[in-house]
Amino acid sequence: MSSTVQQAVSELSVPVPWGEIRGKVWGPDHGRPVLCLHGWADNCGTFNTLIPLLPKECRYVAVDLAGHGLSSHRPPGVFYTLPLNVADVRRIVDDLQWKTFSIIGHSLGGNIAAMFSALYPEMVDVFVLLDSYGFFPIDQNEISKVMRQGMDEMLQYEKKPEEKKRVYTYEKAVERLLAANPTLSEQSVHILLERGLVQVEGAGFVFSRDLRVNFKNIMRISLEQSLEMQSRIQASVLVVLADKGFGAKTDPEPYPQKFATVLVKEYRDKNHTVVMVPGDHHVHLNDPELVAPLVSDFLRTKVLSQQLWA
Secondary structure (H helix, E strand, O other): OOOEOOOEEEEEEEEEOOEEEEEEEEOOOOOEEEEEEOOOOOOHHHHOOOHHHOEOOEEEEEEOOOOOOOOOOOOOOOOOOHHHHHHHHHHHHHHHOOOOEEEEEEOHHHHHHHHHHHHOHHHEEEEEEEOOOOOOOOOHHHHHHHHHHHHHHHHHHHHOOOOOOOOEOHHHHHHHHHHHOOOOOHHHHHHHHHHHEEEEOOOEEEEOOOHHHHOOOOOOOOHHHHHHHHOOOOOEEEEEEEOOOOOOOOOOOOOOHHHHHHHHHHHHHOOOEEEEEOOOOOHHHHOHHHHHHHHHHHHHHHHHHHHHHO
C-alpha cells in the first residue's frame, strides 16, 4: 500500500467577513491536520506536486491567501499585510475546528506560519519553511520609508478611475508568468494558472489575483522584532532552503545575508533543523522529489510517531 497521498479530496471554502477563502484538501477526514500556505503572488496550486509525495496519514489543507487564486479580494481601502494574513489563518483553523496543527509555508507563507506560531504557540506543533526564514526583517531606519511608499501606492491607486484588467490569451498568460517568475518550470506555470486565471467570456483570460498585492507591504519589522517573535515559537521547525533561492549567498537579493545568518543561528541554537537543497525558489513545486523526503521524515518524526504513542 502506498504511504503517500494520492489525490485532492475536495475544494474548500471558508467564509470570511468580506467573502471567502478558497483552497484544496487532500487526505483522510480525520488525518493529522496540516495547513499549507503559498508564497506571494502564487496560489495553493504551488503544493500540487509536493503533497502527493507526503505521508497519507495527514489531512492537508492548502489555501489561496486573500487576494490570490480563487479567494476573495480584500475590501477597498484595506492593505495586504502579514498580520491580516495571520488573522485569516486563525479564521480558517477555527472554521475547520483545529485545535493543534502543523503548517507548511513557502516564502511569504513561511512568514505567516512563523508569525502565527509566535502569536499562538500552543496551536502549532510543527512548521516547515520552504525557502523562507520565517521572518523578512529590514533595517530599522528603512521602515518609515517603506511604510510611506506602500501607503502612497494605495492612495494613488484609489484616485485612478477603475481600470479593467488586461485580457490575455492563455499562451500570453503563460509567457507573462514565466517572465515574472523565471524560477518556475513551464509545468509549474500551468499548475499555478489553474487557479491564477479567470476566463472572460468571449475575450480570453485575466489574472485572478488582486493588483494591490503588488504594493509595498506597509507592515515591516526589524531584526530585533523578528528575533523577539522567533523566541516565542514552541513548535519544532524545519527550514528547507534552496541554494539558488533564499539560500544563495548574496546581498541584498534574494535575501539579506546579514539577517539570514542571524535567523538561521537562532533556529540552530534552539535545535531546529536547517537544510539546503539544490534548486531555485520554487524547488518544492518544480522538483518536489528533492523536498518531499525531508518534509515527510520531519512530519513522521515530530508528529506522526508521537501520535502513535498518544
